[in-house]
Amino acid sequence: MKSFFKYVLATVTGIIICSLLMILVIIGIVTSMVSSVSSGKDTVTPSNAVLLITLDHTITEKTEPNPFEGLDMPGYSGLKSLGLNDMLGRIKAAKEDSNIKGVYLNVAGVNTGFASMKAIRDALLDFKESGKFIMAYSENYTQKGYYLSSVADQVYLHPEGGLDFRGLASSVMFLKDALDKLGIDMQVLKVGTYKSAVEPYMMNSMSPANREQVNSYLGSIYETFVQDIAASRKLTADSVKGIANAFAIQQPEDAVKVHFVDSLLYKDELLTKVRQRLDVAEKTEIPVISILDYKNKPATGKATGDRIAVLYAYGAIVDGEGTTGEIGGDKLSRELRELREDDKVKAVVMRVNSPGGSALASDIIWREVELTKKVKPVMVSMGDYAASGGYYISAAADSIFADPTTLTGSIGVFGVIPSFQKLFNEKLGVHFDAVKTAKFADMDVDMDRPLSEEEKNIIQGSVNRVYQVFMKRVADGRNMSIANVDSIGQGRVWTGAQAVDLKLVDRLASLDEAIKAAAQKAKITDYRVAEYPRTKDPFAEIWSVSKEKVKAMMIDEELGDYGKYLKELKKAVGHTGIQARIPYLIEIY
Incomplete structure (x- = not known):
């Protein structure tokens, strides 16, 4: 008995000691995270330095505070990101920074959309106007990586490397057979001939209408892609297209032959070139600072009490508050109300980068934009x-600005209600029985049976009504007839360049140009630009990391590019309510 109590006491003591140690470890981790995030000391830029841009990190629309960044722990190691807003700001600051002599691009691929990529490219073109150099080098260039790198004064490739250039393609993942095998019937109700967001649930290939619109917007993006490369490399657009059509770059030497790269160099030879541009001795260490660490900001002019608010709205539109990387209808509408009531804010520029989502949340936000426009100018700058x-x-909005490659339009709505009858009954052997007090009491709730025709007609009526409201919002905002909106609507996707001709967009312009237009409309000259929503306190950010966000981080960490397929399958059975969303997952390679 004495031995028993001794072992029990030892066990309890061990548990207490382990618990205390765990608490101390957690406190240490949290403290280090808060101190590392909140210290925020700018990295000192050495003189005669080169700004290194790699872009092997996630590029979000706006820098998202990540309290786990830099921690070597499972699911978080190596997670670094930089928002497009800060990236463009840092390139602009480097242009005026006397310590920065040039830019070294080491970009194999780019993890962002075409509009964001073009914004970075345009910022680098502006940087070149300072007379400073840009050099590009990589062992392997993807098409996106080369598009960005082609802006450089000299483009170099490893002698045994590769340059992929074969034209753009858009791939769609269809889920019909997979859903059939699972016994899930996706009951679709939609408006719009081109509203193809639901096609992956119903078909195994594109419909003719969808193929028509994809050909159209992909061709429009390709024209911008080709024209920009041709201009930078002093080639004709036709010759660039010919290189892609013939798949003329198969060996490294081919890239030199067609004038896509200037020469083939090993890394040591590239470093010699950089030293020559810096005018330093061969054995001198090259001062390099990564754009991730470069914290300089561009000059903002006289900072008076007047402000132009840049309100970032990026991600899927969801009901409620949403999380980081989502547009919560309640959250964004509250931000707009606060900006409308802030007398120091003279104009609002809403930076939109969203494929859409909840129709209800979209209307909630629309109402706040409409009310804000009556008080002060509201401009929209569109991203990818x-x-x-x-x-x-x-x-x-008063005016809408877009990039030539922005994907916009898609004026249409749909509803998806899954039926799990075959999955439950035939595959799992599970059956349900219910009692109800009215005929439609279990409609849209009891997913173990398909909808009746009468129920489908009821829901289709709701979908039709939302589409009519959507068209009226566009017609009123753009001074168009509903018939005109319907003719260019029907769920069809357009590029920004096409949307200008259709009067859906006012002009092609950058975020900076949208800000200048907002200032002009507000009739102010001395102002500062403030970004919203405000960045969270680092400590609050740590505790606001949701279970879903942690899971998403781990999926991205483990599955990489393949994680998107798991997310798409989960999304397929997770849609609720009527959706105003772009067709499926649009990917362009």
């Missing part, structure tokens, strides 16, 4: 996407 719900929330 501003389609369907993303266009819905933009329609009421």
